[in-house]
Amino acid sequence: MAERARTREAVAGWSAALTEAAAQVAECRRCGLWQDATQAVFGEGPADAPLMLIGEVPGDQEDQAGHPFVGPAGQVLDHALAAAGLDRARAYVTNAVKHFKFTRQGKRRLHQRPDSGEITACRVWLDIERAEIRPRVTVLLGATAAGAVLRRAVTISRTRGRPIPLGDTTALVTVHPSYLLRLPDAAAKRREYAAFVADLRRAAALLGA
Numbered sequence: 001m002a003e004r005a006r007t008r009e010a011v012a013g014w015s016a017a018l019t020e021a022a023a024q025v026a027e028c029r030r031c032g033l034w035q036d037a038t039q040a041v042f043g044e045g046p047a048d049a050p051l052m053l054i055g056e057v058p059g060d061q062e063d064q065a066g067h068p069f070v071g072p073a074g075q076v077l078d079h080a081l082a083a084a085g086l087d088r089a090r091a092y093v094t095n096a097v098k099h100f101k102f103t104r105q106g107k108r109r110l111h112q113r114p115d116s117g118e119i120t121a122c123r124v125w126l127d128i129e130r131a132e133i134r135p136r137v138t139v140l141l142g143a144t145a146a147g148a149v150l151r152r153a154v155t156i157s158r159t160r161g162r163p164i165p166l167g168d169t170t171a172l173v174t175v176h177p178s179y180l181l182r183l184p185d186a187a188a189k190r191r192e193y194a195a196f197v198a199d200l201r202r203a204a205a206l207l208g209a
Contacts, residue, residue, distance in 0.1 A: 043094025142176030
């Protein structure tokens with residue numbers, strides 16, 4: 001957890017543009033999500049990360065901690081990355097949208113998918129992250145992340161695991177790890193987790209890992 005929850009100030013080598021974006025996003029009012037969220041959650045990872053992982057939106061625990069992928073979905077991602085031979089500490093991890101979107105059910109805050117306006121409003125931050133990190137491989141975790149980067153509607157089943165040239169990076173589309181948490185039975189979880197790890201192994205192969 002200590003390595004995963006490293007502060008941005010401890011990450012050496014960030015460009016001035018990335019450092020400034022991380023500061024500015026805390027005051028972002030480009031859409032209305034900031035009003036109910038605890039804080040913005042910017043990306044984290046080394047400046048020379050060869051791998052970027054882009055998710056959808058921070059979850060409840062991420063909103064409270066201020067770090068991406070530290071909740072249950074983050075734990076699934078950590079285990080899958082390790083199984084694929086990838087080191088999360090060498091990856092840059094972020095989300096397409098930087099504020100938690102949710103609806104209340106009693107004391108619980110239940111995740112909601114961001115809409116196209118919110119994704120578009122937040123794109124400025126994601127564009128800076130992508131331009132400054134310049135990863136060799138970008139893994140798009142779920143349809144929202146894929147749509148935000150590819151700028152079109154994406155069907156996971158049609159694009160999953162297929163390398164997509166995207167300027168200086170190669171994109172790979174896969175499921176969001178939270179999908180694995182929602183599966184109804186153990187057999188389905190095992191099957192889909194194995195497929196998720198296989199997708200991450202494709203990313204590792206593209207990196208020469």
